[in-house]
Amino acid sequence: xxxxxxxxxxxxxxxxxxxxxxxxxxxxxxxxxxxxxxxxxxxxxxxxxxxxxxxxxxxxxxxxxxxxxxxxxxxxxxxxxxxxxxxxxxxxxxxxxxxxxxxxxxxxxxxxxxxxxxxxxxxxxxxxxxxxxxxxxxxxxxxxxxxxxxxxxxxxxxxxxxxxxxxxxxxxxxxxxxxxxxxxxxxxxxxxxxxxxxxxxxxxxxxxxxxxxxxxxxxxxxxxxxxxxxxxx
Numbered sequence: 001x002x003x004x005x006x007x008x009x010x011x012x013x014x015x016x017x018x019x020x021x022x023x024x025x026x027x028x029x030x031x032x033x034x035x036x037x038x039x040x041x042x043x044x045x046x047x048x049x050x051x052x053x054x055x056x057x058x059x060x061x062x063x064x065x066x067x068x069x070x071x072x073x074x075x076x077x078x079x080x081x082x083x084x085x086x087x088x089x090x091x092x093x094x095x096x097x098x099x100x101x102x103x104x105x106x107x108x109x110x111x112x113x114x115x116x117x118x119x120x121x122x123x124x125x126x127x128x129x130x131x132x133x134x135x136x137x138x139x140x141x142x143x144x145x146x147x148x149x150x151x152x153x154x155x156x157x158x159x160x161x162x163x164x165x166x167x168x169x170x171x172x173x174x175x176x177x178x179x180x181x182x183x184x185x186x187x188x189x190x191x192x193x194x195x196x197x198x199x200x201x202x203x204x205x206x207x208x209x210x211x212x213x214x215x216x217x218x219x220x221x222x223x224x225x226x227x228x229x230x231x232x233x
Contacts, residue, residue, distance in 0.1 A: 003047040007116035009212040010104040013041070016219040017100045020226050021093060033226045035065075037219065038096040041103040048107045057099050064091035105134055115206050136182060143177045144170075 017037050025031045038061060045054035068088040110131055117127040151169055 006212045007108050007112050014100050016223045018097045021097045041100045061095045064088040
């Protein structure tokens, strides 16, 4: 079942989740809230048919939780355990915001995002910058895959174990691609009328629906509950 949300709702979710992950969870109830706000974007990714991303994030998050609360708690310590503790702690702490941001980027079209920014009266300079960033990283990932395929066709796999070749044959072409892609995206944004003196119209008609209001209320309730349990004695 598809669950299309307004970009403003997704931004609100990112804001709430980012706020919660900046605070540590110290009780089972707080951990339940953190896990809940992590699972909801995963479910939404599945609803948007982003099965691969949802599965990868789910396995990574569950593995970090299990290692953090089961394996490390029952271990005797050591260097390896300390490294795992730090790694899993970072994953468990910040993965909710990463998943939510990824859901926002992967399910929001550029025209929808720009229209949402205009409805919130965000300055065009900030809107253009964010719109370019939203398209920049997915485009770079695609460009790196193309470079990687080209290197494989030439028999260059991980630089043949040579770090210098790895930088020469992969990173340098990618850096040049980054510059060109940034210029092209900026030019495309200007071509679409962003930053002009006349108010830009949009074919996208954004409206907050019952689903958006419910999702906002759910995340706001989660944030209030988390803060109340943590700071109000």
